[in-house]
Amino acid sequence: MTKTINASQRVRGLRRVALAAAVTLACVSARPALAADAATIQRGAYLAVVGDCAACHTAPHGKPFAGGLPMNTPLGRIYTTNITPDPDTGIGGYTQADFARAMREGVAKDGHNLYPAMPYPSYAKVRDEDVAALYAYFMQGVQPVRQSNRDADIKWPMNMRWPLKLWNAVFLEKGAYQDKAGKDAAWNRGAYLVQGLGHCSSCHTPRGIGFNEKALDESGDAWLTGAALDGWFASNLTGEHNTGLGRWSEADLAQFLKTGANQHASAFGAMTDVVNKSTQAMNDTDVNAIARYLKSLPAKGGDGGPAYAYDAQATKVSLSRPANDAGARVYTAYCMHCHGADGRGFAPMFAPLAGNPNVLEKDASSLINVTLNGTGDLVIQGMPAPYPMPAYADVLSDKQIADVLTFVRAGWNNQAGAVGAAEVAKMRTRTQAAR
Ligand code: HEC
Numbered sequence: 001m002t003k004t005i006n007a008s009q010r011v012r013g014l015r016r017v018a019l020a021a022a023v024t025l026a027c028v029s030a031r032p033a034l035a036a037d038a039a040t041i042q043r044g045a046y047l048a049v050v051g052d053c054a055a056c057h058t059a060p061h062g063k064p065f066a067g068g069l070p071m072n073t074p075l076g077r078i079y080t081t082n083i084t085p086d087p088d089t090g091i092g093g094y095t096q097a098d099f100a101r102a103m104r105e106g107v108a109k110d111g112h113n114l115y116p117a118m119p120y121p122s123y124a125k126v127r128d129e130d131v132a133a134l135y136a137y138f139m140q141g142v143q144p145v146r147q148s149n150r151d152a153d154i155k156w157p158m159n160m161r162w163p164l165k166l167w168n169a170v171f172l173e174k175g176a177y178q179d180k181a182g183k184d185a186a187w188n189r190g191a192y193l194v195q196g197l198g199h200c201s202s203c204h205t206p207r208g209i210g211f212n213e214k215a216l217d218e219s220g221d222a223w224l225t226g227a228a229l230d231g232w233f234a235s236n237l238t239g240e241h242n243t244g245l246g247r248w249s250e251a252d253l254a255q256f257l258k259t260g261a262n263q264h265a266s267a268f269g270a271m272t273d274v275v276n277k278s279t280q281a282m283n284d285t286d287v288n289a290i291a292r293y294l295k296s297l298p299a300k301g302g303d304g305g306p307a308y309a310y311d312a313q314a315t316k317v318s319l320s321r322p323a324n325d326a327g328a329r330v331y332t333a334y335c336m337h338c339h340g341a342d343g344r345g346f347a348p349m350f351a352p353l354a355g356n357p358n359v360l361e362k363d364a365s366s367l368i369n370v371t372l373n374g375t376g377d378l379v380i381q382g383m384p385a386p387y388p389m390p391a392y393a394d395v396l397s398d399k400q401i402a403d404v405l406t407f408v409r410a411g412w413n414n415q416a417g418a419v420g421a422a423e424v425a426k427m428r429t430r431t432q433a434a435r
């Protein structure tokens with residue numbers, strides 16, 4: 001009896017070995033050019049995280065990299081594409097050269113131009129060896145998924161793609177990142193990641209009339225000075241004292257990218273997804289390099305107001321007599337138990353509001369949006385944030401939200417402009433559809 005089981009087990013075992021060998025052979029013979037080693041594929045997987053390909057190419061509840069995520073562009077809604085190695089509906093038929101052209105020049109295998117919602121103006125700076133590793137990963141490390149691409153909801157004549165060739169001729173800078181002389185290895189690594197795969201500027205640099213980023217590296221004045229996008233304001237990342245990273249140390253910045261929060265601020269809105277899917281999984285060398293590079297950027301943008309200094313005196317008085325101040329009334333009832341009477345919150349768990357760069361920012365979109373709608377969960381190493389910012393859309397009126405944000409923007413010596421109820425009403429309408 002025991003013997004029989006052993007024999008049949010052995011037969012099954014042998015069959016499995018034979019099957020595995022046959023599959024391996026089939027794969028090798030079908031794709032002779034694709035003999036990338038495991039280390040290269042693994043490096044490609046890491047680079048896909050740094051480039052945050054999944055943020056756009058994986059739809060919520062969708063299969064990894066099968067596309068289908070809707071994206072709003074100035075022309076209309078488009079859908080991300082299937083970049084799994086399925087030969088019919090994905091990029092299984094792409095050679096490495098085809099893949100490199102799509103990533104760095106925005107041209108698909110069949111020759112059509114991609115919309116720059118795919119951040120190829122940033123990926124243009126990615127070096128050959130990294131493109132090769134990404135290709136190895138997408139061909140051999142990603143599960144093929146059969147899922148057809150969806151056409152964009154853009155009507156003729158705006159759906160014609162040939163004008164994108166002109167766009168590229170004007171705005172696309174070709175050529176991979178070149179190390180800058182006189183800068184150390186960490187700075188150059190940071191610059192390479194921020195400008196290239198990390199595509200931080202696609203959100204953080206303001207755009208011009210052609211939807212082009214106004215600068216593609218630190219030589220431009222607009223570089224990373226902050227930009228409005230889809231209901232959020234992506235913060236100023238230069239050394240600007242009030243609204244930028246002037247008061248942050250390199251260690252503060254690294255902590256923010258790794259954990260989504262530090263003593264100055266917390267990630268919310270569009271940045272939550274970036275931290276969840278990308279920056280927290282970057283290795284320490286890369287995170288520290290990004291921090292080194294960003295902290296080297298001189299102050300740009302901002303409103304040139306006096307340097308922020310904490311002062312709680314006047315705010316203490318308003319909070320002790322909230323009846324006299326509509327904003328203080330809302331704050332004491334709805335916000336104070338988390339953000340504190342001193343405006344310092346309980347960082348990094350509850351973001352401080354005193355001196356917070358996002359609170360000092362002239363464009364109040366992020367503050368209005370986060371107060372109306374709260375924010376998606378920050379998930380660090382699999383653990384969701386225990387007490388995320390609640391949504392107040394159904395609790396507070398437009399006027400109450402305007403009042404409390406006006407209070408917060410004036411409190412603790414913040415000296416940022418008032419928020420009007422009309423601005424809140426506009427954001428409410430704009431974000432209602434998405435909720
Ligand atoms: C910010 C969103 C975004 C990110 C991040 C992004 N993509 Fe894309 N990608 C798109 C969109 C949108 C398209 C389709 C554009 C179109 O249809 O014109 C696209 C198209 C492509 C295509 C062409 C596929 C085809 O079927 O024509 C490839 C290849 C590609 N992306 C690879 C990548 C890789 C690799 C990464 C990560 C390194 C990445 N993308 C990150 C938005 C993104």
Ligand code: HEC
Pocket residue numbers: 194198199200201202203204232233234235236237243244245253256265266267268269270271272274279290357358366
């Ligand atoms: C999809 C858009 C998007 C991308 C891509 C993006 N960010 Fe952000 N980022 C935002 C938004 C919106 C905010 C404002 C909300 C907040 O503070 O979390 C922000 C905030 C930040 C902050 C906090 C600044 C402050 O003053 O509180 C830092 C630091 C930051 N981003 C760094 C980066 C880096 C580094 C990259 C590239 C690796 C990057 N971001 C890519 C949208 C983006």
Ligand code: HEC
Pocket residue numbers: 265266267268330331334335336337338339349350351352353356358359367370371375378385387388389390392404405408
């Ligand atoms: C349950 C605790 C809690 C309450 C109550 C609360 N918040 Fe928050 N708030 C947070 C947390 C936590 C964050 C950081 C983002 C996150 O992780 O959700 C935050 C972030 C913010 C931010 C963005 C600041 C930044 O840069 O991180 C603003 C502005 C804000 N809250 C305003 C308010 C206002 C106004 C109220 C009252 C109407 C309020 N909050 C009530 C917990 C709270």
